[in-house]
Amino acid sequence: MVKTLCPHIARPESFVYPLTRSWWERPYVGAGVLLYDLFGLKGGAVPWQKHFGRRALKAHVPSIDHRRVVGGIQYYDALMDDARHTLAVVRTAAGRGVKVVTRAPVTGFLKAEEDGRVAGVVVRDTLTGQTHRIAARAVINAAGIWADELQQLAGANTFSVQPAKGVHVLLRPEALQSDTSILARATDSVIIARRWYGYWLVGTTDSPWTGGKSQPVAEAADVDYLLDNLNRYLERKVGRADVLGIFAGLRPLLKSVGDNADATSALSRDHAVIAGPPRLTTIVGGKYTTYRRMASDAVDAAVQPLGVATPSCTATLPLVGAAQWAQVKDSGAQLAQRFGMQPADAARLLQRHGDRVRDLRALADADPALGRPLPGAAQYLAAELVYAVLAEGAQTLVDVLVRRTHLSIELPDGALALAPFVAALVAPYLGWSRGRPKPNSKRTAR
Ligand SMILES: Cc1cc2nc3c(=O)[nH]c(=O)nc-3n(C[C@H](O)[C@H](O)[C@H](O)COP(=O)(O)OP(=O)(O)OC[C@H]3O[C@@H](n4cnc5c(N)ncnc54)[C@H](O)[C@@H]3O)c2cc1C
Structure with missing residues (x-):
């Protein structure tokens, strides 16, 4: 992504992990960060980790509370804008002949009369209210937190999804003085403050969500959690006055797969490809960063009964905006x-x-x-x-x-x-x- 697919959208981003504990924390975290080094080294896309003492860290991150933080480890990850990236993927596909239709939820499935296999979808045009029938030899269900409901609509019920809410806040540029992003331990997970188009994006929470799936709501407690955890490391604390914007999203976590499910991918691999009913393939779970792997697993499974080959070119195909x-x-x-x-x-x-x-x-x-x-x-x-x-x-x-x-x-x-x-x-x-x-x-x- 950083070098070939979309170097304009994705780029190396330096992070600092602040150390607050005794001698063992540095080798322990350093060993974990080594994985990033090795990934970066493999692709040649990002530099190697660096270690800072208390004073050197303060020079890089003036906002840090140097009475509590004894040093830090700098490492590199990659940062991208997920909305712009998704858009680039869709436009690239459209440029290669894929028909893209938005605002048209699937409201039903077509079934073949002879054997009941899925033979297409019914979609509703939300702008005109009209419905359309689209025939297909194979259908892939990639509906995220709605994937289990959609499979049920098609007549099967072999897995369930648990939406997990994640909240981010956007802080004004002056809220933090640092020349690097920060990843630190939070009370129950990690807190990340990253530079984002000149602002500071701080996230994220991770809590089960049982409310309406279309409208996850960020609550005051979510914002307090984020600010309080970040403030554990800061000399000048950030507050509500620093917050420009807040947003919430839902992660589609795979909760359970029934014993009878035809899941061709191990759950331990983070995403699952689930077959059924015939000619419907569901892809669910996973991470954004593994999107090409998820797509190729789903497409391979969906076309397998059709006996057609689907060689993929996406590992080296520059996305819209990247070619020049x-x-x-x-x-x-x-x-x-x-x-x-x-x-x-x-x-x-x-x-x-x-x-x-x-x-x-x-x-x-x-x-x-x-x-x-x-x-x-x-x-x-x-x-x-x-x-x-x-x-x-x-x-x-x-x-x-x-x-x-x-x-x-x-x-x-x-x-x-x-x-x-x-x-x-x-x-x-x-x-x-x-x-x-x-x-x-x-x-x-x-
Ligand atoms: C706060 C937060 C932070 C995250 N951070 C990271 C991160 O740092 N790194 C990372 O790798 N991942 C991250 N993720 C996870 C990542 O965003 C998800 O794993 C990914 O978006 C899931 O992709 P998906 O295509 O399966 O589902 P989605 O992105 O949810 O897409 C599902 C799509 O299906 C559509 N749909 C639903 N029902 C229908 C229907 N009936 N007909 C037609 N379409 C339908 C929806 O409108 C939606 O567009 C984060 C998620 C959240 C919420």
Whole structure:
């Protein structure tokens, strides 16, 4: 990911693990971090671990409480923007002929009359309310926390998913002084404060969630947990006033697989591929970082009864924005001048779009109003919001403010004040009239 697939979205990120205990903690943590070193060394993508004493650590992380923290170990992991990465994967697939349809949940399954095998799906267009039948020789269920419900809809019931809630908070840039991200022990797990588009992203909690699956809610206790655990290591404590935005998500943890389930993948491998009913394959559990492995396991299992081969090219296929990254990666200063942005903001613009920054330039050339930073959110270019609609499949204001950009968490009011401006900007491209937004008929990502 860091070198070939999407070097604009994923990059090495240095972390420091603060040491607070006696002599044994350093060799113990160092041995654990060795795994990261070895992974990094294998791919040649990230540097080797470094050890700091109390004073050296304070120089790198001025915010650290040096009375409590006796030293630290710096190591490298990789950081990426999951929403932008998912978008790049989908656009890459669309560019190679895959038909992408959004806002169309599966509401039923087609069954073959002769043997009852799954023969396709029924989907509902949430914009028009119409349903459509899509025939298929094989269907893959990758519905995350809804995967068990979907399998039941298809007529089988062989596993269950336990949603686990994770909450993150976004802190203003000045909340922490550090030239590296921090990973530290928390009361029941670990706490991570990482640099995120110039802000500090602090996460995460991990608790069972039994509420509505569409709307996980971050509670005051979640925010307190995050701030309290981070503050255990800080001299200048962070507080509610430092929090710009909060968001919650649900991890699809595989809870149980019935004895009769045809699970072709060991649960100990973290994700499971579950067959059944015939011609429906479910992929569930796992981690985002193993997405290509999960996809290949699921596709191989789904096509196995069809007797077709599915060689994969995704290990070396640059995602949208990556193919000509080398040619654009150093153009930050030029972009900053062209668009009147701060150099750091122009660098982040490049990280969001990679070589597709050329498309933004073309939009701005055609309409100078799009070549300006947003009022009150100068880290974004107006053209990005229009591009979200034209090329990234955005259909609604929420798509633009929450999913294609992070405006909803970067602005303390959740981007409420900016929303009318953004609505006016994207309205012509979505066919919205003054009174009410209309559904857009263009719905595939490019
Ligand atoms: C707070 C948090 C932090 C995390 N941090 C990390 C991390 O650091 N590293 C890591 O590797 N992983 C991390 N994860 C885990 C990772 O995000 C998940 O493992 C991953 O998103 C699961 O992918 P998935 O495709 O199985 O499910 P999802 O990403 O949940 O996707 C399921 C999709 O199915 C769709 N869907 C549901 N029902 C239907 C239907 N009826 N018809 C059509 N579509 C439907 C949903 O809309 C959704 O888009 C984190 C998760 C959370 C919540």
